[in-house]
Amino acid sequence: MPARRDAVPVELSSEPLSRLPGAGPRVVEKLAARGLLTVQDLWLHLPLRYEDRTAITPIRFLRPGVPAQVEGRVEAVERGFRYRPVLRVAVGDESQGTLVLRFFHFRAAQVAQFAVGARIRCYGTPKPGQNGLEIVHPSYRVLGDDDEVALGEALDPVYPAVEGIGPATLRKLIGLALDRLPDEAALELLPPAMLAGLGLPSLRQALLTMHRPPRDADIAALALGTHPAQRRLAMEELLAHHLSLRRQRLAMQRHGAPPLAGKGKLANALQKSLPFKLTGAQQRVYAQIREDLKRPSPMLRLVQGDVGSGKTVVAALAAMLAVEAGKQAALAAPTELLAEQHLANLRTWLEPLGVRVAWLAGKVTGKARATVLADVASGQAQVVVGTHALMQEAVTFRDLGLAIVDEQHRFGVHQRLALRDKGAGKDRVPHQLVMTATPIPRTLAMAAYADLDVSAIDELPPGRTPVQTVALSAERRPELVERIRAACAEGRQAYWVCTLIDDSEESGKSGQGWPGAGGGTRIEAQAAQTTFETLSTALPELRVALVHGRMKAADKQATMRRFKQGEIDLLVATTVIEVGVDVPNASLMIIENAERLGLAQLHQLRGRVGRGATASSCVLMYQPPLSMMARHRLATMRQTNDGFVIAEKDLELRGPGELLGTRQTGLAAFRVADLARDAALLPQVRTLADRLLADDPVAADRVIARWVGGAARYASA
Secondary structure (H helix, E strand, O other), rough: OOOOOOOHHHHHHHHHHOOOOOOOHHHHHHHHOOOOOOOHHHOOOOOEEEEEEOOOOOHHHOOOOOOOEEEEEEEEEEEOOOOOEEEEEEEEEEOOOEEEEEEOOOOOOHHOEEEOOOEEEEEEEEEEEEEEEEEEOOOEEEOOOOOOOOOOOOOOOOOOOOOOOOHHHHHHHHOOOHHHOHHHHHHOOOHHHHOOOOOOHHHHHHHHHHOOOEEEOHHHHHHOOOOOOHHHHHHHHHHHHHHHHHHHHHHHHHHHHOOOOOHHHHHHHHHHOOOOOOHHHHHHHHHHHHHHHHHOOOOEEEEEEEEOOOOOHHHHHHHHHHHHOEEEEEOOOOOHHHHHHHHHHHHHHHHHHHOOOOEEEOOOOOOHHHHHHHHHHHOOOOOHHHHHHHHHHOOOOOOOOEEEEEEEEEEOHHHHHHHHHOEEEEEEEEEEEEHHHHHHHHHOOOOHHHOOOOEEEOOEEEEOOOOOOEEEHHHHHHHHHHHHHHHHHOOOOOEEEOOOOOOOOOOHHHOOOOOOOOOOOOHHHHHHHHHHHHHHOOOOOEEEEOOOOOOHHHHHHHHHHHHHHHOOOOEEEEEHHHHHOOOEEEEEEEOOOOHOOHHHHHHHHHOOOOOOOOOOOOEEEOOOOHHHHHHHHHHHHHHHOHHHHHHHHHHHOOOHHHHHHHHOOHHHHOOOOOOOOOHHHHHHHHHHHHHHHHOHHHHHHHHHHHHHHHHHHHHHO
């Protein structure tokens, strides 16, 4: 291992902000509330955008939508009041151009500044107005006739706001922090040999470029996030997150796990008893899991697969390997509905084999709960299915060998850690199998799940008919009512999904066509209630039912059960049905305001139909006009049923936070990196991580501390 290199002196990078001139106790407190505690935190508090005040643009050459700085004299001032007070200031310059400055919030003192003939320098984004171009609320300064005010030497950074601290104060503090930047050799954490082949600037140069870009900097590249300085910082940030996840994996594997290396008699018996054959993808993933479970280190595997690809069967086979070895298996799902579905499947498959499956959810109370807890503690319950109730302190396993978590991003970080710790003891933890029906793009999996081995069940069982997807304007609602009538007359069932109406929108503009009211989930529930009443009237011969998030859990479950049993023809629902309903007879889904939903959610909803052999349809009903992004989303849904293709497109359109539920995963939000934009850096990042962990683990720890800090311990929960 090479000799340990000097890095940023700890006392410098972690120097408290209170040592900066002008950073009094109140300022320090407000910065701390934003997570800014040290000088290094201010180095990494990067600008959102830049303002170019290095030149004066003649007014005649201004272009709408292009920010610019102008200088001229006040030609006219007008105060008005139509709907609210407004101040208009006409400014002209030697180019014979005139620009209107418009203010809606102003004081009398400001009005006095704008005397006719006064010299003004201002900055903003012009847009077309009633009388030519105008800038609303520009930043400006009034200059004396003889004032010589130098132009900026660099682009002016605009930083993310910190509540209670003005932009000028924040800029000043960041400038003082940058004055404390050490030289390149002291700041750099990566070995020179690793940096040599990257073709990127040093970290010091990258930081200075980001905070103080020269006047000839490529503004377009900075705006797109493709500037070499941004790529250098993004690369190191991605490396830090990747290293933190790899560290988690190494720490987990040091614990050890019970090797589950039996002959697989129970698993084989299960396969033989199934009324269907495993697909090639299921067999491949099961073989990977079986190899993992034989080892004395914990399996950490993510199984991703489309809705209906058969993940639960693979999980059941893994559970049988644990049971055969005398261990227990636990399966946790985020909702009672999904957990109940797993319970029904596992009981059908496993109880004929003599395996006892227990149920533990919030609604299991009193003596029933005490009995289940005793069975789990004694080991009589060999497979335990439940919700977050499995993770509560009162639940004790005799010997948990395998923890399975379905739709893991829907659980809080601490809950997942709690389930893992149920099997901990004697330096051992249970094997972990994580499942998700949201296919994750390869690039995203590389970054977000570097602590997990990733398997994909990328093949649907035979006999599934692809769902036909069409997009229709809300004006064609009456046709859809008739389509439901026809489908149900043939003995099939249908969904009508009402999506969330934003709080900010008036009910009359909801796009529902039928009135809604209220706010938040209340609006969603009321819109569904209104739709339910309207459809019940329009289709009196059908059994129509309603389910939404504000119903009591027991009522919701009962309605879902009746729908599953064929006692309901048409289910009007909010997006609560996104996960966990398996009704093979349902062959038609209508999604209202489909333009409001992301691709992943639309795909999950569509996965509720097409679960049987009957040809199924999904209608994406939208309210025109459509935004460009909505247009792309609906087109993607029409073109493909492949969840992996859809996930790649979703990543491209919306970024990683939506796909992963970043707040839930424990991954800190990236400051510079963008997983969609910077995907090409990830193979390089993985190579760097391998070399750093092997050659300089101390530097690896410092990189993690610089970018991730305390978030690291939760990153792979």
